[in-house]
Amino acid sequence: MSATTTENGTTFVPTAETLGAVLAPGVRPPRPSALSASLTFGWRAMLKIKHVPEQLFDVTAFPIMMTLMFTYLFGGALAGSPTEYLQFLLPGIMVTSVVMITMYTGVEVNKDIEKGVFDRFRTLPIWRPSTMVGYLLGDALRYTMASTVILVVGLVLGFRPQGGVSGVVLAIALLVAFSFAFSWIWTMFGLMLRSEKSVMGVSMLVLFPLTFLSNVYVDPRTMPGWLQAFVDVNPITHLVSATRSLMAGSPDAGEITWVVACGAVSIVVFGALTMRLYNRK
Amino acid sequence: MRDRTTDLAIETSGLVKIFGKHRAVDGLDLTVPAGTVYGVLGPNGAGKTTAVKMLATLLRPDGGEARVFGHDVLREPDAVRSRVSLTGQYASVDDEMTGVENLVLLGRLLGHKKPAAKDRAMALLEAFGLTEAGGRQVKTYSGGMRRRLDIAASILNTPDLLFLDEPTTGLDPRSRNQVWDIVRIVVAHGTTVLLTTQYLEEADRLAERIAVIDHGKVIAEGTPGELKSSVGSGTVHVRLRDAAQRPEAERVLARELNTRVHLEADPVALTARVSGEDTDAGAERAARALAALAASGIVVDDFSLGQPSLDEAFLALTGAPPGERDRTPTDTPATGQNAQEEAA
Numbered sequence: 001m002s003a004t005t006t007e008n009g010t011t012f013v014p015t016a017e018t019l020g021a022v023l024a025p026g027v028r029p030p031r032p033s034a035l036s037a038s039l040t041f042g043w044r045a046m047l048k049i050k051h052v053p054e055q056l057f058d059v060t061a062f063p064i065m066m067t068l069m070f071t072y073l074f075g076g077a078l079a080g081s082p083t084e085y086l087q088f089l090l091p092g093i094m095v096t097s098v099v100m101i102t103m104y105t106g107v108e109v110n111k112d113i114e115k116g117v118f119d120r121f122r123t124l125p126i127w128r129p130s131t132m133v134g135y136l137l138g139d140a141l142r143y144t145m146a147s148t149v150i151l152v153v154g155l156v157l158g159f160r161p162q163g164g165v166s167g168v169v170l171a172i173a174l175l176v177a178f179s180f181a182f183s184w185i186w187t188m189f190g191l192m193l194r195s196e197k198s199v200m201g202v203s204m205l206v207l208f209p210l211t212f213l214s215n216v217y218v219d220p221r222t223m224p225g226w227l228q229a230f231v232d233v234n235p236i237t238h239l240v241s242a243t244r245s246l247m248a249g250s251p252d253a254g255e256i257t258w259v260v261a262c263g264a265v266s267i268v269v270f271g272a273l274t275m276r277l278y279n280r281k
Numbered sequence: 282m283r284d285r286t287t288d289l290a291i292e293t294s295g296l297v298k299i300f301g302k303h304r305a306v307d308g309l310d311l312t313v314p315a316g317t318v319y320g321v322l323g324p325n326g327a328g329k330t331t332a333v334k335m336l337a338t339l340l341r342p343d344g345g346e347a348r349v350f351g352h353d354v355l356r357e358p359d360a361v362r363s364r365v366s367l368t369g370q371y372a373s374v375d376d377e378m379t380g381v382e383n384l385v386l387l388g389r390l391l392g393h394k395k396p397a398a399k400d401r402a403m404a405l406l407e408a409f410g411l412t413e414a415g416g417r418q419v420k421t422y423s424g425g426m427r428r429r430l431d432i433a434a435s436i437l438n439t440p441d442l443l444f445l446d447e448p449t450t451g452l453d454p455r456s457r458n459q460v461w462d463i464v465r466i467v468v469a470h471g472t473t474v475l476l477t478t479q480y481l482e483e484a485d486r487l488a489e490r491i492a493v494i495d496h497g498k499v500i501a502e503g504t505p506g507e508l509k510s511s512v513g514s515g516t517v518h519v520r521l522r523d524a525a526q527r528p529e530a531e532r533v534l535a536r537e538l539n540t541r542v543h544l545e546a547d548p549v550a551l552t553a554r555v556s557g558e559d560t561d562a563g564a565e566r567a568a569r570a571l572a573a574l575a576a577s578g579i580v581v582d583d584f585s586l587g588q589p590s591l592d593e594a595f596l597a598l599t600g601a602p603p604g605e606r607d608r609t610p611t612d613t614p615a616t617g618q619n620a621q622e623e624a625a
Contacts, residue, residue: 019408126390
């Protein structure tokens, strides 16, 4: 009962002794390093997952649905049987699912930025991008979970990667790293656009063509020339090729380099634009 | 240690912020001595929050200069950030996280190692009477608890300058008194507080100096006593038993209070502004005026002495209610004329 009254503020009286004990003018630890601040914001993202576990629905149910749907929908027609097709499809559907869920980064940033707590973060003497890096670190965990879920579903359905454990782990690592880099486009949109809905709208416009107009579902050689031209420059195509090659145990250095370069460009361009918006918000 | 009393915590000159065509802050000049509570008083939309956001490095000024402890807010934002804390108008804490998590997160961001951040969080919760609530998500807190957590977060590293943007708006009287007590204790330990408020009473109780702002400009500045002597310390409302005695009552009140007396629409009611250096002096003069009414044989049924409201302060300082100062005179008859028209 006494606890209740305290919480309601009835018995709380601020006194010079109790408050004075926690006031220490002039005492300040050195400012945290960029890494430490980023990891702390990453921890914040983890806490959010802990308190709102429903958000993990996106990274579990959606990938399972995608994998089952396309395996059985196209498998028989395109490769003779779903199991045959799965050997081709799984790396691609993993890339599609993970790249699709990157858009939640933008939605989350957009929702959060209007809250008063952001004003506090922005008045702290810390490395400015750490707030955004923290988001993406939390998201990297979600990407890893989604990849693992798809891998497990795939293995159950009969996916047998030739690259073994190391090939699969490297493929997932490359995918998560690329998605981390690619997500900066969403932090940018999250800060730029006015509402969650517009962020969602823009992400659909970007993500649908990027993921479908690629080599995820079928061999691009059957497509018309103009479409092949787009598919060939689509970074998702290169990411899928690199992931397939790693899982198949025959890493394609050219494709991997392409993916790494593309991620680096994304961080530099969209990271800079994100921070410009963040500082002016 | 630095001599805080001779330092300036804030110095702005001609500070400007424009949103589209709206000049939210329009040539703001402030000088805030260190070690005091400085009140910024004004109605909604006067530019208080915008000014605070510029001083806290959240918004870039479009013109003028602002220095916090001598550091320019545009050129040395990190130097400013390391010395200030902000408790915004909307609680600057994370609803989905617990009280402990909020404070530990902030402690880590302010450079404390994990065990130190945890210890600090626990000590702050204890000091702010939130120990029991520490493990609960902030969204379950009452307004007063949330505000206390917010202030606790702001003094995690005791700042040299604390911005409190309308810290008591929306709080019940008890929580408001708690916040006032906290502010007094924080300032007694050497932190300068810049407090924005819509309430004259709040500024009066806490601040050593007050700037009254409207339309992004300072329209009056001084100690609470100086401001109130320019505003009058309140208004006395008198209700007579007999309407026929009102002209006589008007003469007596005008003589005793040395001011113009307003005749209300109600034929037995009169209102007069009471001047005086402070509330006590005003009350004394009002009491003398009532005694004079009794001595003249006028029967008073009811009377009350009202604190000057912010509206009255604005009237006295600008000649127009808050927000209406820039209209043309024909649009905005003075309130005194209004009262007379209604009475007629």
